[in-house]
Amino acid sequence: MTQSMMAQVLSLYASASVIDRLHLAIRWYLCPFDKISGYVPKGGLIVDVGCGHGAFAALLALRSPQRQVLGVEVAAHKLRVGRLATAHLPNLLLVQGNALAIPARQCQAITILDVAYLMPPEVQETLLAHCHERLAPGGTFLLKDVDTKPYWKFWLCNAEEWFVGRLVSRLTGQQFHVQPVRAFYYRQAADWAEALRRIGFRRVQTVRLDQGLCHPHVLIISQKG
Numbered sequence: 001m002t003q004s005m006m007a008q009v010l011s012l013y014a015s016a017s018v019i020d021r022l023h024l025a026i027r028w029y030l031c032p033f034d035k036i037s038g039y040v041p042k043g044g045l046i047v048d049v050g051c052g053h054g055a056f057a058a059l060l061a062l063r064s065p066q067r068q069v070l071g072v073e074v075a076a077h078k079l080r081v082g083r084l085a086t087a088h089l090p091n092l093l094l095v096q097g098n099a100l101a102i103p104a105r106q107c108q109a110i111t112i113l114d115v116a117y118l119m120p121p122e123v124q125e126t127l128l129a130h131c132h133e134r135l136a137p138g139g140t141f142l143l144k145d146v147d148t149k150p151y152w153k154f155w156l157c158n159a160e161e162w163f164v165g166r167l168v169s170r171l172t173g174q175q176f177h178v179q180p181v182r183a184f185y186y187r188q189a190a191d192w193a194e195a196l197r198r199i200g201f202r203r204v205q206t207v208r209l210d211q212g213l214c215h216p217h218v219l220i221i222s223q224k225g
Helices: 003-011 018-030 033-037 055-063 076-086 121-134 151-172 189-199
Strands: 044-049 067-073 092-096 107-113 135-146 201-208 217-224
Touching: 003 018, 003 055, 018 055, 033 055, 044 055, 044 121, 055 067, 055 076, 055 092, 055 107, 067 076, 076 092, 107 121, 121 135, 121 189, 135 151, 135 189, 189 201, 189 217
Parallel strands: 044 067, 044 107, 067 092, 107 135
Antiparallel strands: 135 217, 201 217
């Protein structure tokens, strides 16, 4: 991501707490949001599921006025911070709801970034099917997660997730994840791709996003037939 765009998005959160701003800054330095946003359609209704503080949704809204971006987040605190930061963006709306609460509208695209690994496999399958139903014909589904290979990157990412979760919980007195997480449900990229095809998605492709990064980021892109 260009430094100017990153600075523009992070500047929206100038009034947020130090912990929230630190969380956002670290996340943005570790995750290739810029590359992911390049695969999102330039117009239409775009839904970001599990949008957190709304930073990626804000990026999408800022980059294309033709987009109507809807961020869905279950955590009340993150939602409050995000709403305050992005209230002036006319093409962005943040609403509270879980990952299955995608509005009953025909979406041009649905994005899910680093959320699905928190769900057991049967819930993951339900989520994918729900997204397929909500997409317009030809709509794009983007699932960003971490791959289980290479192993050293996966091990580092998994260890960091546990450590950061506990650190944030101790500093803020709030759970890092909305509900206690006893296990992470990572899947290989090939397994995600097969699950998407089984549900009915077409043109499934996997894009590695971890070059030069310590996390095994992978983006699985597909379309509704």
